[in-house]
Amino acid sequence: MPIDVSAEVMSNHALSADYNVLALAAPAIAEAAAPGQFVMIKASAGVDPLLRRPFSVFEVLRDARGRATGLTIFSKRIGPSTAQIYDARAGQRMACLGPLGRSFTIVEPPAEAWMIAGGVGLAPFATLADSLRARKVKTVLFYGARRAAELFYLDFFRDRDVELVLTTEDGSLGESGRVTAPLERRLASRAASAPVMMYACGPEGMLAATARIAMKYSRPCQVSVERVMGCGLGGCYSCVVPMRGEDGQFHHVRSCLAGPVLSADQIKWD
């Protein structure tokens, strides 16, 4: 059940000129959140900007005794709301509603987990990596960005025994090009009998390409989609995704309720 809290900003860590990690004191939401779920945040009171913005729960922060103290979000400054989140200072408050939406389905060994992240699409994978590690699932992160300076939290994943496969569009770190290239090579070389669960989050083009690759190699793939979202609760019908229904036809499904984690092979990709 989601709750709405006025959460104090615990810290704000700028990662670059436009990426930041914001920590919010929302322990009840953090305790209840499952990997892939999201929160709706309003960075300032008042009517401009008017609406909240959806963010994956990036990390669950815990005290020495393991109790949740808060959560973080991984944000990229692209508009007025994310600019406010980038500029936020410790001590100020933000409305935070969550946890919302459907979480990732987490595999068990011997299946491997391959996480595919593009840019700010890294957001749902920190908590997922923790859950996978708790189940001793071998995990790979395919992580692509424009340049080396936009690949973040690499040590976080290394510390959790996640194998990193990095790509940059300018070739400044890892393989040059798109993240889907090493992903496809790795799938092509893997025995069909060896199970893999793919988890993807990132730009729409990357998700569509990942979905095509997953279908080509008959691998299950869960994608976390991002849509312009008005409310996060199913009230506004703005965040729809065309999904195949039980009747075999495509229907508009609210990604806030049915998702944000959806099965890639059921989505109608443009």
Add this chain to the structure above:
Amino acid sequence: MDLSVRIGALTLKNPLIAASGCFGYGVEYADIVDLSSLGGIVVKGLFLNEREGHPAPRIVETPAGMLNAIGLQGIGVRRFVEEKLPELRARRATVLVNVCGTTLDEYVEVSRILSEHEGVAAIELNISCPNIKEGGIQFGCSLNGTYDVVSAVRKVTTLPVIPKLTPNVTDVASFARAAEDAGADAVSLVNTFLAMVIDVETRRPKISNIVGGLSGPAIRPIAVRMVYECRQAVKIPVVGMGGIADARDALEFIIAGAAAVQVGTANFADPCLWPRLLDGISDYLRRHDIRAVSDLVGSLDTRARDKAWIST
């Protein structure tokens, strides 16, 4: 203190109603809002059959507002009465249903089906959605069309009939009169203002339908004016809406002449706003020593207009 309001034969426990299209079918909010605490809930517009609506993107934020073109996606009236209405009844919600149609017959048929089911308190006729090509607005932008659809629905139901008016006309009060003449129990207004947002970098519209309906605080002063004009023009109650985000906004509509108010867009930003709104209205009544909220309806004091220093 009496917070109850009457809209024709319908008595609401307070004047706060969740606006259609902004509260799903109500059940989506049951975990975080006590549905029975609201004066009423207008559920999302229903046609006879299911509709897919427009492709995403369907909304874009604007200064102090938002533009939407959802395209009236919906599950159709039959699935609504089977799948949603029982839960709304169990939660003791006062349910008003927003009725859509592509033809006059469809409005009549949807209204008839709803009238056969327990748990529907009133029908709001959507003759004002700006976002679909066929139906709705063709009735809402014509005085004869408004009269015809209201009188046709009036004949098949004993439920209160409340046509929802569009602001996208020159003289909204004349539409309120047409609705009253046709037997409407009340009118509600405003629906959204037809509007447009362009991404100049790509030269593309920001929403898939190109144009959409503007809502939110940005439209509130225009909506208050239109509610005031309708209140002057008709004897039936006026239900006011347009950018209400706090108690003061709701009071403005009530003083302008709204017997009850609907809250839409603000609910997206703050789904837990209802107790705050109601407490704010109660505080105001207490502070001004007003016994009943209904005493405040249409209580606008225009005497200052007569003062020479204003007119000169």
